[in-house]
Amino acid sequence: MTLLSSTARRSRGSDKPRRGHLVPVLASALIAAIAVTLVAWLLWPTWASKAFDNDERLPVSIGETLFNVPPHAFRMRVQRHSGPQERIDLNFVYPSLAAPEAPKRVSAETIEVTPQPIERIFLSIAAHHDSVAPNSLVHTIYPRYLDESRTQPQDGLLMRAFRDRTPYAGEDLFVAEAPALVARCTREAMTPGMCLSERRIGGADLTFRFPRQWLAEWRDVAGAMERLVLQLHGPQN
Structure with missing residues (x-):
């Protein structure tokens, strides 16, 4: 019983570092996504x-x-x-x-035969x-x-x-x-x-x-x- 309790405590303790590393990774991904969206918005051709x-x-x-x-x-x-x-x-x-x-779209039905x-x-x-x-x-x-x-x-x-x-x-x-x-x-x-x-x-x-x-x-x-x-x-x- 003591062995199982100590194993469970170590398992819960090992989850904390993994969750701690996951937070900055998610934050970096979010910042990168925002940056890519901003650049795409700035470079997107406005004449369209x-x-x-x-x-x-x-x-x-x-x-x-x-x-x-x-x-x-x-x-x-x-x-x-x-x-x-x-x-x-x-x-x-x-x-x-x-x-x-x-210019209007031209199809086979609308195109004129004569120049x-x-x-x-x-x-x-x-x-x-x-x-x-x-x-x-x-x-x-x-x-x-x-x-x-x-x-x-x-x-x-x-x-x-x-x-x-x-x-x-x-x-x-x-x-x-x-x-x-x-x-x-x-x-x-x-x-x-x-x-x-x-x-x-x-x-x-x-x-x-x-x-x-x-x-x-x-x-x-x-x-x-x-x-x-x-x-x-x-x-x-």
């Missing part, structure tokens, strides 16, 4: 749940040049934040220049890092590759073709003075022709892209690009 107002603008710095961008104009979610960035890719509904609505016309004007803004300026391309680079033949301006818009076996083969250069427009466009083939028009603002280069067919109303296109610059950056000096 935030509803942006139609008039809201995100201040974005490209090449140390400030642009105020509508959140819904971003083509890639990873770029949809304020602060310095190397490049952003945007799109706007033409001719209203409104930021597009969120839909492009109703967006695309804009990429990137830091130029002292690369060749768009004006230098027009006045010193492009003329080296243009065909010598000249065409008469159509409705104030002059077109000149690039020669074959040059870096711009298969493209044409369109130039107008009032309003100012310079666009390099691919020719219509298996796919619709597309144009790009570039300009430099501070430390950033802006590259507009739009369908070549829009050049039938080229003054409207030139005005749209100018309005976008005013909306994103303000008047130019």
Whole structure:
């Protein structure tokens, strides 16, 4: 009997150190769980749940040049934040220049068989890092590759073709003075022709892209690009 009593006392006594070690282990686990939850909350992307107002603008710095961008104009979610960035890719509904609505889900039942016309004007803004300026391309680079033949301006818009076996083969250069427009466009083939028009603002280069067919109303296109610059950056000096 005495032996059993002493054994029981030792057993109860040995439980106390084990319970004493268990308390700090549980406390450490609880602290770690709280820390992980806090870090996950801080790093969780807020754009996924935030509803942006139609008039809201995100201040974005490209090449140390400030642009105020509508959140819904971003083509890639990873770029949809304020602060310095190397490049952003945007799109706007033409001719209203409104930021597009969120794309709808497409299914086999809702997809259209016939191709839909492009109703967006695309804009990429990137830091130029002292690369060749768009004006230098027009006045010193492009003329080296243009065909010598000249065409008469159509409705104030002059077109000149690039020669074959040059870096711009298969493209044409369109130039107008009032309003100012310079666009390099691919020719219509298996796919619709597309144009790009570039300009430099501070430390950033802006590259507009739009369908070549829009050049039938080229003054409207030139005005749209100018309005976008005013909306994103303000008047130019």
